[in-house]
Amino acid sequence: MSARFVTGDGPGSDEPPEGRTSPSSSASWNTIKPRPKGGRHYVTSLTMAFALTAIMTALVLAVVLAFVWEGQFMAYTRQNMQDIADSTAASISAAYAQRGELDEEVAAAAESASALSADIVVQVTAADGTVLYDDTWATAPSSSGRAPARVPAVAPTSEDALVSASITAPDGEVVGTVSMWALGSEALLTKSDSAFRSNSYGAVATAAAIAALIACVIGYFVSRGIARPIQRITSTARQIRNGDLTARSQVTGPDEVGQLGETFDDMATTIERDLKLEHRLTGDVAHELRTPLMAMQATVEAMQDGVLPADDEHLEVVAGEVRRLSRLIDAMLKLSRLENGTTELKVERTDLVYLVRNLVTSQHQLFHERGLHLRFVDDTPHGELSADVDPDLLREAIVNLMSNAMRYTNADGWVKVSLRQDHSDALIAVQDTGIGIAKEDIPQTFARFWRSDVSRERESGGLGVGLAITKEIVDRHNGTILVESELGRGTTFTLRIPLRRGRERSKEK
Structure with missing residues (x-):
């Protein structure tokens, strides 16, 4: 079976790499540094990054709730109360059209609105400002405890805390007003509305805590999966540095870490092969130099001992070996100059x-x-x-x-x-x-x-x-x-x- 091999990487450069400087007069060498005592593990850092991401997401959601959802919720509750006021005013207007006058009996049609929530105050006033109905009368006892006090509730002064609807006669004349507001609130929020809003923010905080916990768990396992091959590569590098040239990380895969592991193992294989070739080179150089030197030494010693005559034939043997050494040294010098780029x-x-x-x-x-x-x-x-x-x-x-x-x-x-x-x-x-x-x-x-x-x-x-x-x-x-x-x-x-x-x-x- 035939085999093919290509050497050379095409375009190169005779100049030294840009930015490379000559070595300084001092140098140092050390083994791989141990992990710093106060260093943070990669798994911990990535887990914290996952948790921080979840927390930041929850914070962004809270900000959105505070500036967007809060306004929408307030508008929603106001519109609901306004609809109730309009409906109540329409009912009283219908009763007024049948009776022909606006009195306490007609204003009592507002009781249906009062029954919706104990936190809502419904007040009906005539056009002259007389309070005809106030649902706080039914819950506020008199000082004797036998008859309700007829003191109307004080309506809020802020327009944002109050909604109202006009009571009109059949000819369109405004004969009274229905006013509604929430007890103890300046934003038309009942206790149930306030509880819903608080629970919403509490749910967001709970979701943020759960998300951060889940992110920590996911981050821990993900970071362990990423760190494990890196640790294997680091351990293999340490083994190679300590002299075990056969160590390999065995990290493979289509992703960047897998490609890093494969490249590292290829590099380790190349280093192992080059070192073996270097050792073989040492032996080969010694062999190439020893052969002619031994031939010359044997010939010269034989002539010195009188075993061989010091004639032209034996001197030519020595000269031939000298020429062989000279050719070898010249070839090595030429190769060195070519490799160093000093040959013009x-x-x-x-x-x-x-x-x-x-x-x-x-x-x-x-x-x-x-x-x-x-x-x-x-x-x-x-x-x-x-x-x-x-x-x-x-x-x-x-x-x-x-x-x-x-x-x-x-x-x-x-x-x-x-x-x-x-x-x-x-x-x-x-x-x-x-x-x-x-x-x-x-x-x-x-x-x-x-x-x-x-x-x-x-x-x-x-x-x-x-x-x-x-x-x-x-x-x-x-x-x-x-x-x-x-x-x-x-x-x-x-x-x-x-x-x-x-x-x-x-x-x-």
Whole structure:
């Protein structure tokens, strides 16, 4: 089964990130800080927020009741009392029309209104101001206790505390007035009305208390549900910080917290892999340096002990190992400069067809000596394709890929270098029929000093930094590398290089 891998993130920057400053002369390091002793738990804060929201909602409702509902209620009670006064006045007017005069007997028709509520005072007066009926007479005993006192109740002076209706004769003449008000109230509210209003505000206060309690309960469980995965992520971060690189939060889900957990676990996996590669890198560097040093040491000691003669042949062995060390150090230095952005990128408009064809032609004899077939395939329109690149660095990247293909391809195998255009990018592919790369090893292909176990068994192994250098060169060109490989069938490296560089990237240091 073949596998594919792409490295490089497209447009990048050679400049350091904006706002980044050089490290100061002093530095410090500490483990994750413990929770502050006086700190408030997230669950408590969110629960209080829910409760405060419920209380504020109740307060808003109370304000609305005080300024809107209160006025509507007062208007409603006044209108009810006015309707009663109008009805009573109409009844007395009808009785007046039958009797022809307004007296106490006619005014007694107001008793029906008095029976509606003991808190309502009904008073009927003639046009000259004489009180003909007052329902307080029936409840106010005389000083002797045997006959009701005929002292009329005093009507309120405020218009808001009193309603009245005119008693009219058949010809429309006003012959009297029916007045009504509530005992002990300046707002036409009976005791039942006042009790209803008080109970309404009490119900709002009770509802606010219940709502706040329910909000606290809901807030507690909701905040616990939110805080639990965050606590798991925090605990996992603490484990990783303390050295357990295998710890994972296992927090997943479509929401933001779930995405945070998945991203955190991916980051932890990447850190674990990078640290393993770092440890492997240390061993690889030691191995790469130790091999030539041991060869030189053995040869020199043998010549010193007289086992080997100090002739040109054995001195050449030492010189060869020195050259190998020099090439390794030069490659590591070049890679470091590319990674740090200190290598100057000399961009110019370059004919890629000419560059790649000449490169293949110059390498043809070397491949022929190894018993390999090398050919160039030009898939560009009209045989022309130009791009803004550093020709020397791009040539080095292609040579690294060709050398890698030559090193791991058996005799009589094929290596094909092709060039084509894909929209605004140039695609340079190096395909071989070599040993291939295992699927699990492909993501590590561009790690410095890394070579698969299969390639390590071959005596033709290189320095192990060529592909890492190639990746950095492609990154500097804002490009990407695609790797496709199958064990025993071969590998294809494809460089995707933008044909043009943006204005902001065209000026190099």
